[in-house]
Amino acid sequence: MYFIRVDSEPFDPNHEVDLLRGEDPAIGAVVSFIGLMRDLNEGDRVDTMFLEHYPGMTENALEQIVKLAFERWQLQGCRVVHRVGELKPTDPIVLVAVASAHRKEAFQACEFIIDYLKTQAPFWKKEATENGERWVDARDSDDEAIRQWSQGDNEH
Numbered sequence: 001m002y003f004i005r006v007d008s009e010p011f012d013p014n015h016e017v018d019l020l021r022g023e024d025p026a027i028g029a030v031v032s033f034i035g036l037m038r039d040l041n042e043g044d045r046v047d048t049m050f051l052e053h054y055p056g057m058t059e060n061a062l063e064q065i066v067k068l069a070f071e072r073w074q075l076q077g078c079r080v081v082h083r084v085g086e087l088k089p090t091d092p093i094v095l096v097a098v099a100s101a102h103r104k105e106a107f108q109a110c111e112f113i114i115d116y117l118k119t120q121a122p123f124w125k126k127e128a129t130e131n132g133e134r135w136v137d138a139r140d141s142d143d144e145a146i147r148q149w150s151q152g153d154n155e156h
Contacts (some may be wrong), residue, residue, distance in 0.1 A: 002070070002078040004062045006053055008085035013095045020079040020097045027076045031106040032097035033114050039089035041136070044129040049136075051084045051093070052124045058082075065116040069098070072112065073105040080113065082123070115145040 003019075005011075013034045021030055037049055066078050077099040087093060096113045100106040118138075125136040 001076075002063075002066045002080070004059055004066065004080045006055075006058055006062070006082045006084055008083065011081050011083070011092060011095065013081075013092050013097075016079050016081055016095050017097050020077050020099050022077075024076055024099070026101055027099045028101045029103040029106040030097060030099045031103070031110040032095060033110055034092055035094040035114075037087045037089050037091045037093055041127060041129075044127075044131055046089065046127045046129050048128045049087045050126045050128075051087065052126070053082075053084045054122045058122050061121045062117065065113055065120060068116070069109045069113050073100065073109045075100045075105065075109055078109070078113070080117070082117075082121075084123070112149055115142065115149060118142040119146050 013032065017030060017032050021027060037046075039046055062080055062082070066080060069075065069078065075098060079095065079097045081095045083091065083093050094114070094117070096110050096117065098106045098110040098113065100109065119142050127134055127136055
C-alpha cells in the first residue's frame, strides 16, 4: 500500500511516518528521508524557494516511481509527500518513508525512490537569493545515482 500527496500546505513528517507505521505487525523497519530547504546554495544565501509542478503529471510520475520500488523490493508500505509553492529555510520539502519487514529493503527502496524522484518527477525550483532569482538546474550527481540503479550498482 502506498500514499502520494503533492500539496502547498506544510506537513508534519513525524505524523506522516506514524500514519505509515500504523499497527501492522509485519513491519520490521521504517526508513524515512526528509528533504529540508537550505538557506545556502551555490555559495549564495537563499531567502525563499518556489516549487512548481505539473498537476496530475507529477503525481503520476511519483506513482510510477513507487511502483518500481514495489517491484524491486518486498515492501509493506510507502508514503511520499512533496511540497509545492513557496518555502522558507528549514521547511520540509519532501518526505519519502518506506516500511518493510527488514531494514535493508527499506533503506534501499527509500534511496531508490528519492533518487528517481530527484530526476524523474516534474518539479521546478526557483530560488530567491541575495543576488536575485534563479531557476535551479538538475545536478550531475542525481543523474549518476540513476545510472547506478539502472546498472544494479546500488543493490548488494
